[in-house]
Amino acid sequence: MTIAATAPFALPAGLTVTVTVPASSANLGPGFDTLGLALGLYDDVTVETIPDGALEIVVSGEGADEVPDDDRHLVVVALRRTLAHLGVAAPGLRLTCVNRIPHSRGLGSSAAAAVAGIAAAAALAADAGAPRALTSDEMVQLASEFEGHPDNASASVLGGAVVSWTVPAVPVPDVAGYRDHAAASAAPSAPLHYGARRVDVHPDVRAYAFVPDVQSSTSVTRGMLPRLVPHADAAFNASRAALMVLALTAHPDLLLDATEDRLHQRYRAASMKQSFALVERLRAAGVAAAISGAGPTVLALTPQPLAPRLADAAVEAGFTVRELPIADGVARI
Numbered sequence: 001m002t003i004a005a006t007a008p009f010a011l012p013a014g015l016t017v018t019v020t021v022p023a024s025s026a027n028l029g030p031g032f033d034t035l036g037l038a039l040g041l042y043d044d045v046t047v048e049t050i051p052d053g054a055l056e057i058v059v060s061g062e063g064a065d066e067v068p069d070d071d072r073h074l075v076v077v078a079l080r081r082t083l084a085h086l087g088v089a090a091p092g093l094r095l096t097c098v099n100r101i102p103h104s105r106g107l108g109s110s111a112a113a114a115v116a117g118i119a120a121a122a123a124l125a126a127d128a129g130a131p132r133a134l135t136s137d138e139m140v141q142l143a144s145e146f147e148g149h150p151d152n153a154s155a156s157v158l159g160g161a162v163v164s165w166t167v168p169a170v171p172v173p174d175v176a177g178y179r180d181h182a183a184a185s186a187a188p189s190a191p192l193h194y195g196a197r198r199v200d201v202h203p204d205v206r207a208y209a210f211v212p213d214v215q216s217s218t219s220v221t222r223g224m225l226p227r228l229v230p231h232a233d234a235a236f237n238a239s240r241a242a243l244m245v246l247a248l249t250a251h252p253d254l255l256l257d258a259t260e261d262r263l264h265q266r267y268r269a270a271s272m273k274q275s276f277a278l279v280e281r282l283r284a285a286g287v288a289a290a291i292s293g294a295g296p297t298v299l300a301l302t303p304q305p306l307a308p309r310l311a312d313a314a315v316e317a318g319f320t321v322r323e324l325p326i327a328d329g330v331a332r333i
Helices: 074-085 109-127 136-147 151-158 181-186 218-222 231-249 252-258 265-271 273-284 308-316
Strands: 016-027 031-050 055-061 092-099 161-168 192-199 206-212 288-291 298-302 319-324
Touching: 016 109, 016 151, 031 074, 031 109, 031 151, 031 206, 031 231, 031 319, 074 092, 074 109, 074 136, 109 136, 109 151, 136 151, 136 161, 136 192, 151 161, 151 192, 161 231, 192 231, 206 273, 231 252, 252 288, 252 298, 265 273, 265 288, 273 288, 273 298, 273 308, 308 319
Parallel strands: 055 092
Antiparallel strands: 016 031, 031 092, 031 161, 161 192, 206 298, 206 319, 288 298
């Protein structure tokens, strides 16, 4: 995406906007880097324009002692990049973050931060009467560029469940008669187009997040994945990802089959044994469960309330159990 080289439109000091952005779960079992779901757990971000180019950051809640309090803060980075994209310059900024999404747990905290910055920038520009607005497609693109994949980011932008995709903007090399998509996507200089569309979730679908008191690194768990997988496993996941859309939107009774995966979860099992044990325990009880994103949170989707015995067993194993509504996307409050 082309970023404007100059910023001719100046925001005045004294503008204030507050946005609320939902958590998200990615993959949903078979839809690796493709399927996502917005969940009703929110970070609230308030941005005020202040004079003299100053930057003030106050963070409370989740990760307050872990995130940077300077120009490296992801909300600030995303906000400034979006303003530049819109051709807008800001004076100083005062940022107040109230974080409720756990960090490094597979609930899309970094995507939410990027989306919050982007949405706040769009709102500031609109309030000041900037000459152009930001579309939802542009929000998905900008947020996904921070993440490197669009599943979490697009869920936080659009809400509901999302189907997302990535299109390399360079020719895909042909290797021994087959196009090597992995090589094209991995090229560091290759710009990518990210797309996503929302699908509305059946009202009977309930979402439960089982959040452990340990963190996981997406870069580490992604590094555990093989570059090549068996054709049979790829075909299996293609069928299950398609079935997942049907299960989420029209047939929740199919969720258990639809959340099966052979593409990524088993390769990560050694890095989060308790989470995988919980997935197996829930599935054995007939509850559709999968690792949420890169983990270690476990996501369960079910058309019935979760049995108390299953929730109690998870708590005894060290998980916090939350029933979370399916959320709408980022919004101004």
